[in-house]
Amino acid sequence: MLILNPRIMTFKFTVPDMQPSEGVQKIAGFSRGHHHTDSVRIGINRSEDTSTCRLFLYTYLNGKQISKYICEVQVGEVCHVTLKMSRYEYYCIVNETAQGFTFPSRRTLPIGYTLGAYAEEDYTRVRVPFEVDVKNVIVV
Secondary structure (H helix, E strand, O other): OEEEOOOEEEEEEEOOOOOOEEEEEEEEEEEOOOOOOEEEEEEEEEOOOOOEEEEEEEEEEOOEEEEEEEEEEEOOOEEEEEEEEOOOEEEEEEOOEEEEEEOOOOOOOOEEEEEOOEOEOOOOOOEOOOOOEEEEEEEO
């Protein structure tokens, strides 16, 4: 969905019973311009068949992926998320746990779009099925 001057996205999601993955798989996010130039996202991975998954704040800046660990969550857990993007900071809050990036001030485009769930097989560019129950999405 195309959005004008996005700054904050809030939503909730249920942690999926996903396949183990070393890569960070996208749950949701938004961009200001092209999604591989300026975007903020929350992602997830799982190292083995346990009920524990790890959440990450990640972004693409000029085509380079940068990520930070947020917290561990359990399959089936409902997470409440706030993503924020400003001229110098990207951050994410998940159930009161926060993580962020600070960058030198820069200009981004005034339009963007929402980003939905997406997963790839590790070490390939092959898309794999990945469904996440994301609800109550608000972007301002």
